[in-house]
Amino acid sequence: MATERDELTGAETTGHEWDGLKELNNPLPRWWLYILYASIVASVIYSFFVPPIPGVMGVFETTRAVVRQDIELARDAQSANLERIRLASLQEIRDDASLRDFVYSGGSSVFAENCAPCHGPGGAGVPGYPALVDDVWLWGGTLGDIHDTIAYGVRSDDPDTRWSEMIAFGRDDVLNHSEIEDVSHYVLSLSDTDNDREAALRGEVIYAENCATCHGDAGEGDDLLGAPALNDHLWLYGGTLDEVISQVDNPKHGVMPAWHERLDDTTIKMLSVYVHTLGGGQ
């Protein structure tokens, strides 16, 4: 077909006209075209390196193999430290100043992902989920205790889990309502929290008969049973009269998952030392 040329530039036009406007039919820039052709050639070559064709092995690995190698490489870079942690006892790791930074940064990042949603940022604790920054422990605060709590959990589905159960004194009709109220006043008196003196006196006997086996004669708690101390001002489930009554009536029981299947041994060791250093490891 006849091509029309623009008078001013001498370039070909597309031959269309809209309201007197015409479009120049300039060629695409050369550099742009060449890049396009080069990418077409590259894609053909690339398809042989990462073959989409079954049965043809490529030069490049699958992403799944690459991720395994990436992780192995990263582990290799840390291998000196990781190997020392693997071989050392918890106490040795705790005492080794040259491992401190490594254990702290490793421990804190695993903690933020896995533990903080329950124990609060930095282990500060939320109601029902104990603070790990203080020196009060339900299940013991030695390195070994902390390690076992993390590895096997509390009331988890692991066969080695820590386990105990407070009797449901109200629900199971062991104590009647006024007895529960009296003993709760006595519990509050252990930590000098506001209470009714007379009720607390009546509660003392009930406490000695029903509660002291687990919570101790003076309410000091028992970390073999995970029974919290009742003579301090730290409460897992709250320290108002109503909250104490509710716990005696129909107790709550904290559940923490076991971690030894989700996290490897070295990581759990690092976490144990990290938690121990947070505040009050024994």
Add this chain to the structure above:
Amino acid sequence: MFKHHHFVERNLTLMSVLILITISIGGLVEIIPLYLVRSTIEVVEGVRPYSPLEMRGRDIYIREGCYTCHSQQIRPFRDEVERYGHYSLAAESMYDHPFQWGSKRTGPDLARVGGKYSNEWQVAHLIDPRGVVPESIMPPYSFLAERPLQTDDIFDRMDANIAVGVPYDESMVENAMDDLFVQADPWGDHDGLLARYPKAVVGDLDGDPSRLTEMDALVAYLQILGRMVDFADTAVEDLEAMR
């Protein structure tokens, strides 16, 4: 060949035919390889259909649009594998219709959240996310604990899943109604359920054993996510050979 542009562009039939040919080549290049491989789904032990309660939980997950903020696919990158666990396998979502892989992560990936938290935490978090995670921007779903779970349509739902290829067998269908209730009953007999659906989390899921709520179902579903495959028994080479 560029000289013929005008001719092609002005000849509608010819252009349509050429477009069709071009697109077909593109399509065939993508599709033919899939016919030549045995399967794109890894052969692994452990993946089973969802128990009736988990399946209902999944329905609620979809109804509430949890996927708009949560993906369920751990990609094979180091940062993801180190954070969330083993990369996801196609096999792990082969009974998901539709799958929940997603690409939007306002919240974390949930592909392996099963067993990471206790039932109590899941319930507390769904009722009031900021009560447990102060900086959370997840909306509260407290109404789920109030709403009784609709159960009368469970057989229809099993049938619908069977129709799209989920291998529920006869005993699974027969026991569907019982299984639905017994999974959230702390005093129930769970042997049959666990034989049909190994690793299902049983017991009082939502903290209210007296009735079956939507919360029970959602927690049952969240607690099984990512736990079916036992990776200790899976050969790495087989997974890595999949393209």
